[in-house]
Structures are given as structure tokens and as C-alpha cells.
Amino acid sequence: MNPALIVALDVPNLTEMEKTLDRLPDSIEWYKVGLEIFCAEGPAILSPLKQRNKKIFLDLKLHDIPRTVANAVKTAANHGVNLMTVHAIGGRAMLEAAAQAARECDVPPKLVAVTTLTSLSQDDFSDLGINRTVSEQALALGDLAIGSGIDGLVTSAHEAEALSQRFPEALLVTPGIRMPDGDIGDQKRVATPSFAVQQGATHLVVGRPIVQAEQPANVTAAIQADMKNALS
Template identity: 40%
Template sequence: MLNPKQAIVALDFNSYEEANKLTKYLDPEKFRLKIGKQLFSNEGPFILDKFHKEGFEIFLDLKLHDIPNTVYKALKNIYGHGVWMSNIHLLGGKEMINAAQKARLESNKEAFLIGVTILTSLDETQLKLIGFKDKVPQLVKKLASEAKNALLDGVVCSAQEAKELKKTFGKDFVLVTPGIRINSQKGDQSRVTTLKEAINYGSDYLVLGREISKAKDIPQMIKNIESYII
């Protein structure tokens, strides 16, 4: 079963008007929202303020990866809009990670800051092509260790990685899992799993995207997901 607000709905749209065709069916007491580059690049901070006023808590998924000072300033702005959770790419290195943590602590200590390890669209074949020799689990663990050492709240990971990460870094290390499906269709993410499996693996927050937005009957799909909520 899911706790209220454990499910995060990804808004993979170009505008508020398009996103609202989905969010009008969502209860802010049961769901959080994920806003990524697609929607944010078109609407800007307006979209954060708009949904915040409607009662939603927002995970801003920009995967910041830049020089430390740029990431610091960007996160100061982001948390100024009441964002519940934001993220950085851990491949940015220790100085960037520490700068991000500094921005979060100065802006809103209660907000979440998590790290991105390896994108779920990448499998080991693709990683080898760009020069990574370690297998996915080893890479994820190394990068998650950087997040833990910098006192970030947790990481984005696939559900298959969640059990080992919980064992290694403790139950309070927050795990956010994208690519969640009600069934087992992959889409364009290689390391996906079902909602029930993700809960059993130990993922703390589950991100659902096309499973809802591409449903033939969106209200009914949302009701199906709500049936998992305590």
C-alpha cells in the first residue's frame, strides 16, 4: 500500500493548460507533482507558483549539473519558490554537491535535496559506450555514497537498486524511483518496475508519468492508483 503523497505524478507537458487536464483530477492530499525540463523550460517559475497555490507539493526535476557557483545560485532561486524537492546530478562532483547542499540549507532546511545517479534510460551497454567500466549497481552505489557523505537526503534510483541502497545507507536515506508502471511495459526506460514491486523493494517515493498521462481514461487510472493509497 501507498501512504498519502508517496506517489508523485510527472507532468510531461509543454504548458500549464495541458498539465491541468491531468492535475484537475488529482487530490493534493494524495499526490505530489514532478515538474521537469519540458514544462519548466516553457513556463518558467510561474508553473511552480501556480501549482503551489493550488495546494500541491512540487518535485522540481532539473538534474542540475554545472559549476558549483551556478548550481548554488540556481537552487537558491528554486527553493525561493516553495519547492518541496529538487535534485542535482551527482556526476558534477563533490564541490558542486556541497554548493547545492549549502544553497538548500540557507534557503529551506525542510526542503529535500536528492542526487541523480545513473539515468534509468541507460543500460550497461550504453554506459560502456561512453566510457564507464563498472556495472550499473556499482556506479549507482559509488554516486549514492557521494550523496550520503554530503548529507543529501537521498537519491533517484531504480526500484531494483532500492533494496541494496537501503541496506547500505540506512532506512532514512530517501529513494525516489521513476519509471513506475502499473504493468511491466518499459517505454524508453530500461530499468523500470511495477508499483507493487517498487513498494516491496523499499522505494520511498514513486514517480508515475505516462501510465497516467497516456491512459485512455485518466480519471479511472487515477482511481486505480488511489486504491493503493492507505
């Protein structure tokens, strides 16, 4: 499977999303809808993407009791979502309920579990009372999620190699992607597109470097070229 580029629509409302979509090249097949715009507009925000025949990554990081998460998965599938996130730390019962709910959908969405947010560092783990290293936490929660029937994991590119070796069939979605000269923003563990692909990432998430670029088509082409180079 060739790795896919997912563009994160980190914009505040439908009007800004429409403007952004009009600026971006048709070569982008996947878009991520996150908490900010989903809370602003609700499920209706997904319709313009389906009308443009785009694939939707709904990134709400579901984390609740098993029944609530299972129902949310089914509802999202009814809106045409292709990929969505759950929190691995929600536990086995929640993960198994989400996976079962996805399988029961007419068009089952793929589920990926968040292991460790890329905004967290080892110091943050200490604050949270987690004694594992970042890599140990990613592997432990990866075992839990994949063993519970989840299709893949959200992880930093720096943990992707170990996860791809342990779970060779899993989807690996990597945020925190930047070109070598890019601004890292609030991310603490970033990687270039080629590095992420070499480590085994199957889906690369890029937001502001594309969405806020003066020439988004040029930036998109550069990222896609860097991804392709990693495979040659």
C-alpha cells in the same frame, strides 16, 4: 514514512498542465515538473501547483559549477519547491555546495541526487567508458552524494534495495514505475509500484500511465492500492 506517489507533468505548456490537473484526483499530493515544461513556461509554471496546495518535485537535474548550482537551489526554494534533483556525477564540491545552500533556505528543499538514468543500460555504460556495472555505479555515486550531505537518491527500483540497506535514512525516488500490463515507453529498467516499495523506495514517480489515461482516477487508485499492498 509511507511511500509517496509523484505524478510527472510531462506536458508541453501551462494550458495542457491546467487541463491535466483538472482531470486528476485530489488524492495526488505530489507533482513533478521537468525540463520540457519548465523551459516552456519558466518558474511561473510552479504557481498553479502551490495555489492547489500541492507539493512540487522540481526535476532539472542540476549539474554545473558549485556556485551556480547553489544559487539555483536557493532560487528554487524561493519558489516553494519541496524536492529537487542534482546530478551525483557533478562531483563532491558541487554536491556539498548544493546541500549547504538548501540548509540556508528559510524553508529548505530536500535534495536528491541522480545516480543513473533509468533510460541507460549496461551497453550505454560501455559507450560512455564507464567500467562499473549499473548497480556498482549507483552505489558509488550514492556514497558520494549522501556523504556530501544530499538527502537522498534517484534510482531505479532494481538498485533501491541495496541503496536502502546502505543508506537507511535516505530518500529514494524511483522513476520507471509501471503496472504489470503497462507500456514501458523509453524506459529500460521498469518496476511495478509494489516491487519498488518492497525494495525501499520512498517516492514513486509515474507520468504517462496516469497523465495519458482515459480514466486517470482509476489508474491512480490502482497504483496507490498496489503501493499499499506492498506494506501489508
